[in-house]
Amino acid sequence: MQETQTDLAPSPGDGGEVHADLSLAQDLRRxxxxxxxxxxxEFAFQKSRAAYVGAEARTIALLLVAAAVVVFFAAMALVVGTVxxxxxxxxxWGAMAAVxxxxxxxxAFCAFGARARVKRMTAIAGNTVGGDGK
Structure with missing residues (x-):
């Protein structure tokens, strides 16, 4: 280690400053x-990562749509079976009316619950639904 350090140290009077400057410039270029x-x-890595996430997001979305369709048909089967x-x-006619x-x-229960939550959310956020502060 000592030899390396003494080699880089410029010796006074023999142009050592130029050698040190060239070495520094080469180091900066490297x-x-x-x-x-x-x-x-890093750019290539992030690009491939984004491509992977995009492909997986598409697959996840398709699976969720398929699940929603199956749940819809299951609910319809439940309704028809209940009727x-x-x-x-x-x-x-009575069975159809009851169901x-x-x-x-x-x-209606879900809609009123959603309405109450919207009112509470807007009141907490500082905006009132009626605009009159009540």
Whole structure:
């Protein structure tokens, strides 16, 4: 190690400053080249990572759509099965009316719950629905 350090040290009077400047310039060029290579590698890595995330996001979205479709059909099967099961007890029209009314009541319950949450959210956020501060 000592030999390397003494080799780089300029000796007074024999142009050692020029040698040290050239070495520093070469080191800076190498550092810039390595930084460029590192930046290119990082860019390539991030690009491939983004491509992977995009492909996976598309697959995830398709799987979620398929799951939603299957859940919809399962719910429809439940509704039709309930109408068929209640048919002998209430008659076909009564069963249809009962299932429809229960589903409408469930939808109204969800809508009123959502409305209450919107009002509470806007009140907390500082905006009122009516605009009059109440």
């Amino acid at each position: 550092l810039a080249d390595e930084a460029k290579v590192l930046a290119q590698a 068929i099961a209640l048919g002998p007890l209430l008659g076909p 429809t009314l229960v589903l409408l009541a469930l939808a």
